[in-house]
Amino acid sequence: MSENHSRQVKLDKDLISYDPKPWRINLPFRDYPFRAEDFIPALSGVFGKSSLVAAFAAAWAAGYHISDPTFIIENVRLELVIGGIFSLLFCAVLNPSAGPPGTLAPFIPMIPVMAASGVHPLPLSLLIGSIGLAVSALRGFDRVVKLNGEGTRGGIILLFGFLGITSSLDSLRLWTEYRNSPDVFVPLIIAGLVLYVSLTRLKAKWLIIPGCALGGLTVSYLYGLLPELQTGMGLPIINPDVWWNEKWGIGWGLNIENFAKALPFALLAVIMWPVDALAIRTLQEANYPKEATKAVFHLNATYFIVSLRNITGAILGGSQTASIWRSFMIPLGIVRRPIGASAFILGVLAVIFGILGFPIDVAVFPPLLWLVLIFGVFVPLLEAGLSTIKSTASIQVAAVCIIAGIAVNPVLGWILAVIIENLGHFRGFKEGTTFKGGNIT
Numbered sequence: 176m177s178e179n180h181s182r183q184v185k186l187d188k189d190l191i192s193y194d195p196k197p198w199r200i201n202l203p204f205r206d207y208p209f210r211a212e213d214f215i216p217a218l219s220g221v222f223g224k225s226s227l228v229a230a231f232a233a234a235w236a237a238g239y240h241i242s243d244p245t246f247i248i249e250n251v252r253l254e255l256v257i258g259g260i261f262s263l264l265f266c267a268v269l270n271p272s273a274g275p276p277g278t279l280a281p282f283i284p285m286i287p288v289m290a291a292s293g294v295h296p297l298p299l300s301l302l303i304g305s306i307g308l309a310v311s312a313l314r315g316f317d318r319v320v321k322l323n324g325e326g327t328r329g330g331i332i333l334l335f336g337f338l339g340i341t342s343s344l345d346s347l348r349l350w351t352e353y354r355n356s357p358d359v360f361v362p363l364i365i366a367g368l369v370l371y372v373s374l375t376r377l378k379a380k381w382l383i384i385p386g387c388a389l390g391g392l393t394v395s396y397l398y399g400l401l402p403e404l405q406t407g408m409g410l411p412i413i414n415p416d417v418w419w420n421e422k423w424g425i426g427w428g429l430n431i432e433n434f435a436k437a438l439p440f441a442l443l444a445v446i447m448w449p450v451d452a453l454a455i456r457t458l459q460e461a462n463y464p465k466e467a468t469k470a471v472f473h474l475n476a477t478y479f480i481v482s483l484r485n486i487t488g489a490i491l492g493g494s495q496t497a498s499i500w501r502s503f504m505i506p507l508g509i510v511r512r513p514i515g516a517s518a519f520i521l522g523v524l525a526v527i528f529g530i531l532g533f534p535i536d537v538a539v540f541p542p543l544l545w546l547v548l549i550f551g552v553f554v555p556l557l558e559a560g561l562s563t564i565k566s567t568a569s570i571q572v573a574a575v576c577i578i579a580g581i582a583v584n585p586v587l588g589w590i591l592a593v594i595i596e597n598l599g600h601f602r603g604f605k606e607g608t609t610f611k612g613g614n615i616t
Contacts, residue, residue, distance in 0.1 A: 186212070186511050190467035193513040195271035197476065207271065207515035215381070216506035217520035220277070221255070221528055223384045223502025225538030226547040227278040228254040232494040233346075234283055238290025239425060246422050250494045251539060252529045253411035254278075257488055259525030262500075262518050265480045271515035274472040275522075276484035277500025279451065280552040282444055284338035288584050294437045295428030297419065300489030302434060302441035303496060307448070307482030311475045316449045324596040326572025328450050329563035331589050333573060334580040336556035340549055347545040359398040363542055366390040367550040381509035384502050384551040391542035402540035406532035418492020439586045444496055446589065448478050451498050458508040470513040472504070502551065572596045 189208060195201045203209065232250040235241070262275040289299070310316060323331075344364075351360045370386045395401065412418065419427050452474060459471045477499055484497040500521070507517055528534045537543065564573050572592050580588025 186210070187464050187467075190463050190470045190511065190513055193467065193470040193515075195469070195515060197270050197272055197473075199269070201268055201271050201515065203267065203516060203519050207513060209516045209520075210512065212510040212512050213517040213520055215510050216503050216512065216517045217524055219381065219384050219506045220275070220500055220503030220521050221524045222388050222538055223547065223551060224255060224258060224277060224500065224525065225251055225528060225535055226384075226388075226544045227280050227283070227502070227552070228495050229535075229539035229544055230280075230283050230548055231278065231286070231496070234286035235290065235296060235494050238287055239423070241422075241424060243422055243424075247539060248406050248532075248535055249412055249422070250492070251535050252406075252409070252532065253413070253491060254488060254493050254495050255525045255529035255535070256411045257484070257491065257493065258500075259522040259529065261480065261484050261487075261522075262525065263522030267515055267519035267522060270473075270476055270480070271513070271518065272469060272473045273476040273480050274452075274455070274504050274514065275500040275518050276477075276481040276497045277503060279444060279447065279496040279498035280501060280548070281332070281335035281339065281447060281451065281556060282496045282498075283548070284335060284342050285440065285443075285585060287342075289437075289440055292436060292584075293433075294440055295425065295433040296423075296494060297428050297489050298433045299437040299441055300485045300493075300496065302437050303444045304482045304484075304486035304489070306441060306445045307478055307485065310445060311479035311482060314475050316474050316478055322593065322597070323446065323450055324569070324572070324593075325563060325565065326569035327576060327589065327592040327596050328453070329560045329569060330573030330576025330592050331447070331450065331580075331585070332556050332560035332563060334577045334585055334588055336553050336560055337577070337581070338585070339553035339556065343545045343548045343553065347541060347549075350541040350545075354400060356398055356400060359395065359400065359542070362394050362398075363391060363546060364549075366394050367546045371550045371554060379509075380555075381506035383555075384506075384547055387546040387550050388538075388543045391544075391546040392537070392540070395540070395542045400542070402537050402543075404533045404536045406536050408530060408532055411529060413491055415490055415492055422492065443586050443589055444498075448481065448498055449474060451501070452477070455499060455501065455504045455508065458505065462508050462511050467513075472499075472514060 193207065195206060228251045229247055232247040236246055266273055266275045348360055351357050367387055367390065370390050371383060374380050374383050374386060456471060463470055481497050481499065488495060488497060503521055564570055572595055575595060576588040576592035579591050
């Protein structure tokens with residue numbers, strides 16, 4: 176007991192004394208210490224990243240009917256190495272107050288909608304990065320947070336949770352049927368449910384991503400299904416012309432029409448960034464000592480780096496839309512560590528995974544991939560969305576967002592919710608009306 180108390184005291188001291196120099200050189204060991212706990216979020220982050228980039232690449236490949244068998248794996252390799260370098264350069268050295276740029280997982284259900292609308296991923300990411308840089312430079316992300324009221328935030332989070340779960344379940348079911356193993360579908364979902372409930376009760380939900388990875392592999396093994404380790408060692412393809420004209424096969428797409436098609440979705444992605452970060456920031460503030468203000472990640476600095484990451488990844492041929500590295504930051508908050516050391520380990524691991532190749536084969540194995548997405552990303556989104564909505568007026572706004580988003584598309588749902596909430600409609604109940612104990616108060 177005393178040993179555990181002593182350990183907590185050391186962790187608290189690290190958080191309180193954490194004082195990185197923004198946009199200056201910060202060195203490991205000199206400016207921040209390493210602890211065993213720093214490996215937990217780093218490992219979780221690299222597995223989560225591999226799975227989420229694979230989901231992005233698979234969704235774009237399906238939307239644009241890309242038949243190149245190496246497209247998904249090579250895109251994951253590319254994005255891992257880019258993400259690792261960004262984590263090392265910016266979040267471990269130049270600004271350890273900023274969260275590493277990861278993947279905007281709630282955006283994955285939007286890809287079929289965007290592909291059907293003719294949205295080209297290169298203009299999309301260039302717009303996202305450019306808008307993000309402008310908003311960051313003006314320190315506007317706090318204002319963006321205020322634009323999205325309680326109902327809009329809850330509605331868009333719930334909408335992406337619903338869309339993500341249904342899409343992931345369909346993809347997993349189709350894969351089991353393709354492999355002539357439909358019997359494995361239900362055990363996989365049961366395993367995910369058991370893990371989620373158990374880790375929640377144990378207050379260890381930060382282990383859900385590695386837990387789902389292990390659970391998906393174990394259940395699949397019992398049914399004779401294992402990932403095929405085919406990807407060898409190598410460096411990522413960094414020739415943009417090869418990516419856009421050969422791998423993607425859709426050209427550069429840099430014309431006014433494509434930018435116009437992408438603009439609404441780019442705006443939605445940027446609007447989602449601070450919403451995506453709110454839960455993480457709240458988690459850190461709840462778990463860290465009150466004096467540890469500099470250990471909580473800085474919103475504008477984070478999304479300045481995320482914006483650069485979007486532009487860089489897009490030009491080089493990447494498929495993902497970047498945001499804060501959720502599968503890294505959530506475990507980081509739970510194990511109560513500052514960013515620097517974990518970001519350093521994360522960057523090293525991401526580059527190693529990308530170069531070795533075979534860990535990517537494991538990370539994109541469908542039972543692992545879809546279980547991680549369902550229970551590591553989309554179910555927590557539902558939970559976060561439900562906890563966001565506290566009044567009857569917000570419930571009504573969220574309902575408009577969800578219904579319009581499902582019936583037409585999420586962009587329309589978000590726009591309607593923002594307009595309704597900011598113009599003050601649906602105020603049949605008083606502003607302070609809430610639900611308590613099943614009764615309206």
